[in-house]
Amino acid sequence: MIRTFTNSEHRFVLSGETLEHLDTAVWVDILRPSKDEETAIERALGIDVPTIEEMSEIEVSSRLYTEEGATFMTTMMLSHTDGDNVLLSPITFILKGEQLITVRYAEPRSIDAFIARCQKGATYTADGVVAGLLDGLIERIGDVLERTGHELDALSDNIFAIKAPLVDGAVAEKVSKRNKARPRNYQSVLEQIGRKGDLLSKVRESLISFQRLLAFGTEIAVSRKPGKEYEGRLRTLTRDVQSLSDHTSFLTQKINFLLDATLGMINIEQTGIIKIFSVAAVVFLPPTLIASIYGMNFEVMPELSWPVGYPLALCLMVLSAVVPYQFFKWRGWL
Template identity: 45%
Template sequence: MLNVLRRGTHGFQTESAGADWRPGPDVVWIDLVRPTREEEFAVETALGLELPTRDEMEALEPSTRLYQEDGATFMTATLLAHSSAPKPHATPATFVVGKGVLVTVRYEKLRAFEVFGERVREGEAQSAVSALLGLLDAVVERLAEVLGRAGDSVEAASLSIFQRPQSGNFRPLLTDLAHAQSVIALTRNSLVSLARLLSFAALAPEISGDPERRAHLDSLQRDAQSLTEHASYQSSHVSFLLDAALGLINIEQNGIIKFFSVVAVVFLPPTLVASIYGMNFDRMPELHWPLGYPFALVLMVISAVLPILWFKRRGWL
């Protein structure tokens, strides 16, 4: 799909890109979402640029992700997609600034792009560079929002772990923590990738020669750095909570085993007494004794109480 933003208009316009497609002089931003080869070829022909393939976008080498060619600056970052879904994942997104337009290539729906689309309706993004900086603002804000939501989830899990009733179910808590850890890790990777993009964007001729744009970019870099540090803290907090949850599980399991061990030890001596007097021998001193039965019962009670007193004295109960 090929979306076009024109200067002075509100919102995107979806266009069909044929072989003779050309952007008008008022085009500010060309957004390619899951583009076909025909759409890529049309944009490349119209602008005289060679857009990176999906394999090049997913590569980790800086030479294929951040470079300048044919008077344009090519920058690819790995962004978080579907953060609220059960299985969030990372997806590459390419930003190209040159020939007076901003070109973005992506293969997933990204919330930051939709948020920035709402801002465009308010009259922002009157040039390619302002569109780029505004879009990067939206990306950073979206990652901050995702981190904030993950932090709330982690805090709720923390309260549930340390204030939960005894013998409660830990499975939902561990599931929530695992999902939060996955989102935080993917968000941190996105921020690291975005930080590299922001550093390279300062080399773009459209930005390097403008102090105001450089200051805006520096502010974005500081935001990305602080969010990266916050993501690292959140990740360590989740690791602590996972260890705490596993520790509490072990404590409860040890308590259960301890209970059954004490019960087994307490009933072992009475069982021994009952086994002895349950033997079918003719010559047993207490067999015909009138007080034999009460004597056996008292002996079993004493043999059960003595281990309990011993455990309490040792501090095991």
């Protein structure tokens, strides 16, 4: 799909979904172009439109370069950001003269929001559209990080069973007992930590690509001379990306901490289970020994002929089980 935008009557408007108004277009937005559309655009603009394979290459020279009088800048943007299954896809900004051409294969809401905001009033230049699009995409990354931070806080509360303080002490005690009785699903916790880690790795990759694009765009601005306002916005976006990168590092460290804490909790639970089996084995070992002794088939065993022999054996078995149990409890091992 091809959409062209132009300035008309002091407004930035959609001029059409064909190349008919290409001469007056300020922004040509190309979404999932077909082969025929690519050919038509290349013929009309005299540029080589990169394919999605070329846009996805990780070499800087394949993403940021100048060719045939046009500047190509590719970055990785986030879409489907409402959940953890975020899609990372490339978008290429092509600046040629006073025109901007964008090539993309995803539809993030931040771009649609920018288009709706542009059409409410004012006019835009190609460089202004670039700055606006970058601002919207980076702001969306910030929203994703903010949501992820809140979800990690909730996950931390779940792992460490941290509850909000209650005014009523009796109610608080009742809730505390109920929470202790409720087993925690550590498998679900590990799955959530894994999803958050994968999300942050995509965010980090996107931020790195934005950092490189902004550095390259700042260098290109020297020759294009778009104005101090545009250069100032690029510097502001660079600072925003740096702050988001720092916050991403913090959240990554928090994920590693929560992962280590979860594995530690699992080890503690496993140790507790093994301890129960060990104590049970020690407690039942003396009664088993006594029962084994009196279960031997020897002819001469005086206790077998005693009238109180059977009750005495039972009492010895119970006593031999109670004494180790009380000893373990006294030492605090239970």
